[in-house]
Each structure stands twice: as C-alpha cells, then as structure tokens.
Amino acid sequence: MNNISDLVSRLRERGAGSVALQFPAGLKRKAAGIADTLSRQGFSIIISGDPCYGACDLSLELLDYADVLVNFGHTPLLAHPKVLHVPFRVDFDPVVVCSALPLLKGTAIGIITTAQHTHMLPAVMEVLRAEGYEPFFRTAGGRTPEPGQVLGCSFEAARILGVSDILFIGTGVFHPLGVQLATGAHVVALDPLSGQSVEVDAGKFLRRRNALIEKARLADHIGIIVSTKPGQARLELGKHLISLSDKAYLVFMKEVIPDELLNLGFGAYVSTACPRLAYDDQIRFPVPVLTPGEFEILCGVRHWEDYTVDEML
Ligand code: SF4
The missing domain is CATH 3.40.50.11850 (Diphthamide synthesis DPH1/DPH2 domain 2)
Structure with a gap:
C-alpha cells in the first residue's frame, strides 16, 4: 500500500491510540500486513471482516471500539470527524x-x-x-x-x-x-x-432492462428496498415509490442478498440502495430488481423515452 507513512502521520495528528481498519474485497488480503505495520507504530488495531462496497458503506459501529476508522480503497463520501480514507492508486503507462x-x-x-x-x-x-x-x-x-x-x-x-x-x-x-x-x-x-x-453501446443493456420491467409488472407484491448503510439510504425516494403503487412495500436491508429476497417472496423489488445492485447484480437475483426510474416507468409516471441511469448526486 503506497501511503501508509502518510496514514501514520494522520493518525498521530489525531492522537489516535486504537484504530479500526476496513477494506473492500479486493484489498482484504492486505489487512494483516497493514495491521502489522500499524501495530509496530504503537497503534492498537481491529479489523472489520464485513463486506465493504464503497465509502458509502462505512463500519461506523466500530467507532464504539476504536478512536478512528480507516477506510481503504475509496475516496471520502460522507464527512465524519473520526473516519480517514486511504484510496488505492494503480499506475499505468x-x-x-x-x-x-x-x-x-x-x-x-x-x-x-x-x-x-x-x-x-x-x-x-x-x-x-x-x-x-x-x-x-x-x-x-x-x-x-x-x-x-x-x-x-x-x-x-x-x-x-x-x-x-x-x-x-x-x-x-x-x-x-x-x-x-x-x-x-x-x-x-x-x-x-x-x-x-x-x-460503448447501451442498446442491448436497455433491451434487457425493458424486459425486466415487463416481468416485474406481473408481480403481486413489490418490495422497495431501502438501505440502512449510511451512504446509500434513500428513504424519501422509497416513500415516493410506494406512493405510486398499492402493491409496493418498504423493505429495509443492510446487505441485499439473493437468499433474503427469495425468503421474503416478493415477485419483484426496486433498489433505492447502491444503483449497481439492480444493474450489475441482477444475474444473482431470483426475481427482477428494478431501479427507481424503471419502477416509475412500470407505474406509468415516466415514459420509456425518458429512461435515465440511476444516480445518487
Ligand atoms: S453507492 Fe454503490 S457505486 Fe456508490 S459508492 Fe457506494 S458501492 Fe460505490
């Protein structure tokens, strides 16, 4: 990891004694080595073993056990006085x-x-x-x-x-x-x-999304997923979406896991959590998982021609 000495200085500036470390999947194998380095510098270390998909997904509960939480691999997204970020840089020619x-x-x-x-x-x-x-x-x-x-x-x-x-x-x-x-x-x-x-040609992707909307239309009940992760929570959007349909209910989740969607048994879901869940992870899910905009199309309050990618701006 390229900037550990800078991290040590930042931790010392804050007077941190105990430090929690959080890594995305691709960097988790570096946890033990970084813990070694920081321990040798006198810090007491704990490591989050939970998944971390972005800076939206901070393990803030670890601040009950540590002075500072260090999130590796991401740039800052939520301002928090006890969180430091260490982005991971990759050079190329x-x-x-x-x-x-x-x-x-x-x-x-x-x-x-x-x-x-x-x-x-x-x-x-x-x-x-x-x-x-x-x-x-x-x-x-x-x-x-x-x-x-x-x-x-x-x-x-x-x-x-x-x-x-x-x-x-x-x-x-x-x-x-x-x-x-x-x-x-x-x-x-x-x-x-x-x-x-x-x-890049989005044509095939859009045809797949259109087919998912039509499949979701057949569902008796639709779960509107609201994330409990600090940087993914869009409750107001969820409330707007349930107002569009009398067969939609709010479903609060931290990790959106295929088995849990299956257990709940809804015929379709709408994700107001990370937009990548509906797009990238659809293949893992047992039923259609739409974006908020796609649900608006299903409910007739948005035209297909006004399709827009889901963003959290
Ligand atoms: S909401 Fe999704 S895409 Fe955005 S930072 Fe979080 S994990 Fe990444």
Whole structure:
C-alpha cells in the first residue's frame, strides 16, 4: 500500500491510540500486513471482516471500539470527524491511451476515470495533447471529489460540455455504460492495464432492462428496498415509490442478498440502495430488481423515452 507513512502521520495528528481498519474485497488480503505495520507504530488495531462496497458503506459501529476508522480503497463520501480514507492508486503507462485514439470521433475529448487512476490524469492529458487532441476533465465534487472521477452511483464528472467523445479509463463495463446513459455521449472505454478499448453501446443493456420491467409488472407484491448503510439510504425516494403503487412495500436491508429476497417472496423489488445492485447484480437475483426510474416507468409516471441511469448526486 503506497501511503501508509502518510496514514501514520494522520493518525498521530489525531492522537489516535486504537484504530479500526476496513477494506473492500479486493484489498482484504492486505489487512494483516497493514495491521502489522500499524501495530509496530504503537497503534492498537481491529479489523472489520464485513463486506465493504464503497465509502458509502462505512463500519461506523466500530467507532464504539476504536478512536478512528480507516477506510481503504475509496475516496471520502460522507464527512465524519473520526473516519480517514486511504484510496488505492494503480499506475499505468500513460502512452496506453494511444490505443483508444482510432475509436474517437473528434478531437475534443472528455476524460473520466475511477479513483484508482485519477492521479494519472495529468500524464494522460500530456500524451493526448502531444497527439493533437484537446482533453478536458471536470471535478464534480460531492460523492466524486477527485478530478475526472466517476463512481457507479455518480457520473456527474462526465457531464462535460462541448466534447465530441468521452474517454473512460478503467476496468469493467458498468461505468462507461452508465456514462453513456447519463450523458448520451459517444463513449470509448479503455482498460489501461490490458490496453483494450471498445466503443460503448447501451442498446442491448436497455433491451434487457425493458424486459425486466415487463416481468416485474406481473408481480403481486413489490418490495422497495431501502438501505440502512449510511451512504446509500434513500428513504424519501422509497416513500415516493410506494406512493405510486398499492402493491409496493418498504423493505429495509443492510446487505441485499439473493437468499433474503427469495425468503421474503416478493415477485419483484426496486433498489433505492447502491444503483449497481439492480444493474450489475441482477444475474444473482431470483426475481427482477428494478431501479427507481424503471419502477416509475412500470407505474406509468415516466415514459420509456425518458429512461435515465440511476444516480445518487
Ligand atoms: S453507492 Fe454503490 S457505486 Fe456508490 S459508492 Fe457506494 S458501492 Fe460505490
């Protein structure tokens, strides 16, 4: 982990004696080594063994046992005086961006990425300028405090006026798909580690979502999931959604687990929790899990033509 000495200084500044550590799945194997390092510096350590999907998902209950909670792998989302964040940075060769150039339609390019790579943006911009392109990025703030940063629940940094294309630099298909749905722009996704790039086409995805809405329409009862996680709780949205249908009920959940949805037995659900649950995890769920906007379409208060990706802005 690249910034442990900086973390030690920040913990000392706060006078922390006991420290709770929280990691996302991909970094959990680093927990014991980081605990060793911090213990040697005199801190008393506890480790959260629960899942952590983002900075929306802080184990604040551990502050009953520790002076400070350190969340690894994410940028800050909820301001809390006893929480520190240590984002995880991944370098790449900025010249890799040249492999995406043949897919771009113009020369004014909006650049977006995830928190692992935001520190690489200046080097990427330099390469693009040397190739004759005009790169732009914006800092959206709020849930995405870093330059060019997008999250699975916020594509605000991709709303860049006057560009011909949006270039997403990162792994996976969900973020660039969300960006295309949020902006309507021509989006190219570049995996900076493999050098593979693709043009994003949301058509197939939208056809699948439309089929899910129609399947959910057949349900006798619909559970409106409201998360109890601090950065995912959208109770007011949940209340709005149950007002649209007399067969919808609020269902409060911390972890949205397929078996629990099966046990509850509703014919369909709507997730007001992390938007990625409805989109990315649908394949795991026994019944349709819609987004709030999709439920509005089902209830006839939104037209399919006004489909929009679910975001927490
Ligand atoms: S709500 Fe979902 S996409 Fe947003 S930060 Fe949390 S886990 Fe990530």
